[in-house]
Amino acid sequence: MRTTTGLFPGGPPRPIFREPFPVRGGAVALGMVGGGLWMMLFGLLASTAGGYAWITIIAGVVAWLVALALVRTGDRGAAVGIAMSAAVGLSIAMIVVAVRWVGGDWILW
Template sequence: MDSGGNETAAGPNTGRPSPWAPPGAGGAPEGPPARPQWTPPASVPPQQPDWPSAPARPGTSGWPPDTLATPRTGGQPARPPAAPAMRATSGLFSSGPPRPTFREPFPVRGGSVALGMLGGGLWMMLFGLLASNAGGYAWITILAGLAAWLVALVLVRMGDRGAAVGIAVSVAVGLAIATIVVAVRWAAGDWLLW
C-alpha cells in the first residue's frame, strides 16, 4: 500500500494476480514451473599443456639433476636434500607432544632366563642327589629352594632380572616335584616331613 491506501504491487485492482492466491483462483498458473532447456557446451579440442621441458646438458640424459650429480665448488660437499615436512594431522585423533619412551633399567633377555633355568636346575638336582631317602630329599629340596630364591631376590634387586626369573622357575619346578613325592607318600599313610 502507498500513502493513499491503494495497493501498488499486486492485488484485486491492479490487474495482476496476487501471489498469495489459492491454486486455480485468480489466474495463478497450474502445475509445476517449466524446466529450462539444457544446451550442451561447444566441444573444445583437447590441448597439450604448455609445460616447459627440463633443460638437459649436451651429451647427457638429464638425469640425475645437476644438484645431485655434481658436487659444489670450493671443496664443500653437496648437501643432502631436505627431509619432507610432516603432514598435518586431520584432527580426528588428538595429537599432543610425543609420549616419552621408558626403558627397563635391567631388561629381561631370553639368554639370561635360559642360563638362570640351567643354573637353578643344576642347583636343585645336585642337592636332590645328596639325599639318601624320601624324607631327606623333601627337606633338602626345601632348603635348597629357599636358598635359591634368596639368590633370585638379590639378583632382582641388584643384578640380572632374567637370571632371577630362570632361577625362580627352576626352583618352582624342583619344589613341585618334592611336593608330589610328599603327597604320594602321604596318600600311602607316611608323612615325610616329621
Template sequence: MADRPAPWPAAAPPPPGYLPPQRDQQLPSSYPGLPPRPVYREPHPVSALAVVSGLAATTVWFALFGSLGRDLASYAWWTIGAAVSAWLVSLLLAVLGDRGMAVGVAVASGAGLSLAMGFVAARWIGTQDWPLW
C-alpha cells in the first residue's frame, strides 16, 4: 500500500486590507469623511389593497358600461369607450394619485377589453362578418 501524501499546508491569512471590514469593525482613520451609505426607498409605494381596489372599481365600471349594450356591436363599442376612459383615469392616477390604484385600473381595463374583443373575434371568425361596422 502506498504511503499517504503529506496534508496540504494551512492557508495563510489574507493580507491586511484584502477583506472588507466587518459590521462591528470601524473603518480605519484614513476614511474619516465618508457619508453613510444611502438607503433608497420608493416615495409612493404600491400596496396590494390599492391594486385590488382598482381592480374592483374597474370591474364595476366595465359591468355598468357593458350592460348598456343591446347587441354585440353596441357592447363592444361601450366597452371600447369604457377602456379608453379607464386608461385615461389610470394615467392620471399614475401621475397625480395612487400608483397601486392605477395598476389595478389598467390591468382590469386590459382584461375587460380583451374579453370584449375576444367576443368580437369569435363572431367574426364564425360568420365572416366584422360585427363592429
C-alpha cells in the first residue's frame, strides 16, 4: 500500500448503512405463496364473474393492508410477496372485467 503525499488527506472512513430488517428471498417466496393461496381461496368462493371480481377486489385490498402492517412491523420480505400476489390476483380479475366489458356486459354494477 502506498503512502499518501498529504495533498489529499485520507480522512475518516465513510459510514456503512445497513438495513435493520433486510428482505430475504425466502420470506418473499413465502409471502407469495401465502398471498397466492389467499387470493385463490377467495376467488373460489365466487359463483359468477361479477362475484369473482368483487370478492377479488376485497381480498386484494385486505391483502395490501396486511402487507402495509407487515412493512410497519418489520417483515418486509413477506410484505413484498403478499403485495405481488395480490397485484397478480387483481390483474387477473380486471382482465375478466375487461373481457366481459368488451363483450358488452359491465359486471361490476
